[in-house]
Amino acid sequence: MASILPLLKRFGISFVYVTAFGLIINAFLWMVFMITSMLYYKTSKQTISLQVFINKSEQKELKKNGIHLSGDSIGGGYYGTVYKGYRKSETTSKLQAMAIKVIDVQKYHKILMQINEIDYKSLSDVFNKSVVTLEKIQNNKIPKIEKLLKISAKDNEIKKLIIVSVMADMNLNDFISQQKPDGLDEDWTRLWFTDICEAVHCLHNVYKIAHKNIKPENILLYTGDQTTNTKTSYVVRLADSGIASLFPNSAKVYSKTDPICVMSSLESFSTKPMAKDIYSLGIILLVLLRGDLSKFVLNNKPLAIFANIFYKFIEDIESQSLKELLESMTSSAPNARPNIHTVLKHKWLQNIS
Numbered sequence: 001m002a003s004i005l006p007l008l009k010r011f012g013i014s015f016v017y018v019t020a021f022g023l024i025i026n027a028f029l030w031m032v033f034m035i036t037s038m039l040y041y042k043t044s045k046q047t048i049s050l051q052v053f054i055n056k057s058e059q060k061e062l063k064k065n066g067i068h069l070s071g072d073s074i075g076g077g078y079y080g081t082v083y084k085g086y087r088k089s090e091t092t093s094k095l096q097a098m099a100i101k102v103i104d105v106q107k108y109h110k111i112l113m114q115i116n117e118i119d120y121k122s123l124s125d126v127f128n129k130s131v132v133t134l135e136k137i138q139n140n141k142i143p144k145i146e147k148l149l150k151i152s153a154k155d156n157e158i159k160k161l162i163i164v165s166v167m168a169d170m171n172l173n174d175f176i177s178q179q180k181p182d183g184l185d186e187d188w189t190r191l192w193f194t195d196i197c198e199a200v201h202c203l204h205n206v207y208k209i210a211h212k213n214i215k216p217e218n219i220l221l222y223t224g225d226q227t228t229n230t231k232t233s234y235v236v237r238l239a240d241s242g243i244a245s246l247f248p249n250s251a252k253v254y255s256k257t258d259p260i261c262v263m264s265s266l267e268s269f270s271t272k273p274m275a276k277d278i279y280s281l282g283i284i285l286l287v288l289l290r291g292d293l294s295k296f297v298l299n300n301k302p303l304a305i306f307a308n309i310f311y312k313f314i315e316d317i318e319s320q321s322l323k324e325l326l327e328s329m330t331s332s333a334p335n336a337r338p339n340i341h342t343v344l345k346h347k348w349l350q351n352i353s
């Protein structure tokens with residue numbers, strides 16, 4: 001008996017240790033499980049609700065038109081998902097990279113109805129009218145639509161739009177962050193900014209629509225066969241032209257945390273969508289001049305702090321005419337902003353000092 005007691009005692013103590021250790025491991029595993037499930041739920045919710053896929057029959061339809069899906073999505077947001085693809089040139093048999101944008105119209109309309117209290121009839125009226133405009137848009141500063149497929153549901157309503165254009169080499173956001181983090185010189189800025197403004201001029205004045213989503217990611221750069229890195233080695237085009245117009249002005253969809261996106265979509269475009277474009281162009285001008293603005297701010301900083309930094313940038317600009325242009329374009333009163341014609345005629349853009 002005397003010899004069993006210490007043994008039991010020993011067993012008892014180690015049992016407590018084992019149980020406590022087991023409980024700690026258990027709690028830790030539960031914590032890891034809960035955190036990963038929460039993270040997975042958060043990210044999958046974002047991608048599931050926004051990512052649009054191209055199904056087998058749509059791929060077949062694309063193939064019939066000489067377009068092949070070749071890779072994963074290169075990005076996407078509220079207005080659709082963009083995939084990599086290619087087509088074979090009929091004359092040279094060379095493969096040409098294509099960007100295939102797919103918009104799930106019905107899903108998008110459902111989201112809009114939930115957050116904006118717009119009825120389905122008004123949504124589809126705006127949509128059908130705008131598709132006609134989208135098919136017509138032609139300008140050398142806007143990527144040409146190589147193919148536009150309308151996928152219809154049984155009731156003939158368009159349920160998906162697939163828009164194919166030639167793949168750009170880069171967008172302005174990547175170019176600035178990778179190659180020119182401190183921005184471009186004034187002449188280079190003037191050259192590219194004029195191209196972007198000409199695209200907007202065409203939308204506002206020829207097609208009478210606003211772009212509504214002007215941001216560095218939607219400014220595409222094409223290099224062709226050139227390998228040099230100068231201001232004239234790139235052709236600049238404004239992507240997504242006419243896409244946002246498929247949906248009503250009153251639609252509020254922005255929730256991006258990137259400060260540049262947030263700054264350019266501060267206002268709802270409900271009343272003055274063209275004036276909002278001018279504001280976004282003002283931000284593009286600042287990005288061209290000052291480079292990657294996000295390096296000055298943390299994404300989770302309150303917007304007011306970002307706005308202060310932003311206005312400080314404008315204040316510090318030496319050229320009076322450039323400063324005056326930027327101030328007027330980003331005026332808080334939409335009516336005080338110049339229209340796109342006036343912007344293009346501005347003395348800074350005309351290089352008149």
Ligand SMILES: Nc1ncnc2c1ncn2[C@@H]1O[C@H](COP(=O)(O)OP(=O)(O)OP(=O)(O)O)[C@@H](O)[C@H]1O
Binds near residue numbers: 076081
């Ligand atoms: N023709 C193209 N060539 C190369 N990249 C393109 C082309 N068209 C679009 N992209 C790129 O695809 C990405 C996704 O574009 P998309 O406009 O669908 O989404 P987003 O702009 O990120 O979000 P949102 O639609 O909410 O504004 C962008 O980074 C854009 O630069």
